[in-house]
Amino acid sequence: MSRIEGVLKTLKDQGRKALIPYITAGDPNPDETVGLMHALVSAGADIIELGVPFSDPMADGPVIQLACERALKHGTSLRRVVAMVKEFRATDPDTPVVLMGYLNPMEAMGYETFATLAADAGIDGILTVDLPPEEADDVAPLFSARDIDPIFLLAPTTTDDRIRAISEHSSGYVYYVSIKGVTGSATIDVDEVARKVAHVHELTALPVGVGFGIRDAKTAAAVGRVSDGVIVGSVLVDTIARHQTDPAALRKALTDLLHPMRVALDDLVH
Template sequence: MTRIDAKFAELNAQGKKAFVSYVMAGDPDFDSSLELVKGLPGAGVDVIELGLPFTDPMADGPTIQLAGQRALEAGMTLDRTLELATEFRKADNTTPIVLMGYYNPIYSRGVETFLSQAKAAGIDGLIVVDLPPEEDDELCIPAQAAGLNFVRLATPTTDDKRLPRVLQNTSGFVYYVSITGITGAAEAEATDVGPEVARIKAATDLPVIVGFGINTPAKSQAIASVADGAVVGSAIVSQIGAGKPVGEVLDFVKSLADGAHAA
């Protein structure tokens, strides 16, 4: 059982919904990013999605793109991202970390080497946006063999014919993308999301967490009420991009987490 599996089992036993936060590793710099990530569990975050900076983030809107650019300009690399996770693990051995990014940096490192390093750093799962199920032998299967969950994205365009393929080797949880398009592009609506979550849950025992388009505590609560939890990324990252102090960002995160936990 991974930390992700254990966390969802714990939440389920408590009758609670999950709050998942996304932050870009190294944004705006290593030390500030580490301080923020260390503060996330105390702000109510159940699972941390840690963005791996990349030069061509095709699924991300301007907010996340700019975060990646800030991180890269501050010297963030794959090695530094894993170092950040390692530092976090020195004080927290229970909060799950899902590394979210693109395949190129992993491929360049070599899958076997990367998986070994990620496991050693305390990474629990991967979301790799540009690897479809047809490429599961590339990373998904080796990752799960190494003890890492491989979290798959389902979207409004994932129809009943496609869904079983998407779910086939998914583990940890299913990330339902509430809108078509890039991150931060539109707002999620619970009335649209609810039936889609129910459709996915009918096909899997995994928790279904909804992300994209959630930017307020009320929205976090509304979305979590029709799913197993909510993910917020762009709204948090925009606070960092605006130069807000870490404490203020964490206060905002807590308000979002409180919303999801109230569902």
């Protein structure tokens, strides 16, 4: 059982929902990232999604675009991101880490090399935004062979046939994109998300994480009620941007944002 499966199973047995924060590695600078990851765990994160910065993040809104620019300005390469996870893993053997990014940096490194380094660093899942399962035949098996979960996206536009097919290619969890749009762009219609996620649950046995548009404890709880986990990204990254020059204030601000979501999710257990 992978680390991701283990964590999600434990939570399920407890009737709890996963809190999955996203930050972009190297933002505001590479020296801060590992510390921020530990801070996220202290504030209640069950799994961390760590963004790999890319020069052309086509699926991201302005907040994460700017985070990528900040990270790249400090030379945050994929190799360095992998090293950050290795450092994090040295003191946190339990919290799963999912790398989320675009395909080209992985292709440039070479898939075999990347998969090997990722496994060695203790990376648990890989989510590649611009890699649908149709193009993943050469890539995903390299991850699976090393017990790294390939995680794919589902969208509001995904047909039932594709939901089934994508779930077959995925392990760990599937990531349901709650809105038609880029990251950080719109507020979600909770009823609509609930309806769609319930439908996804009918088509796959995998846990379903929901991301895009979750900004506070209230939306986290509303989405947590219908899913297995909530993914929180842009609102955290925006907080990083606002406190980028003051590390202590930044950690406090992230905690102040994330902890109430943890509490709200755990309040669902009754």
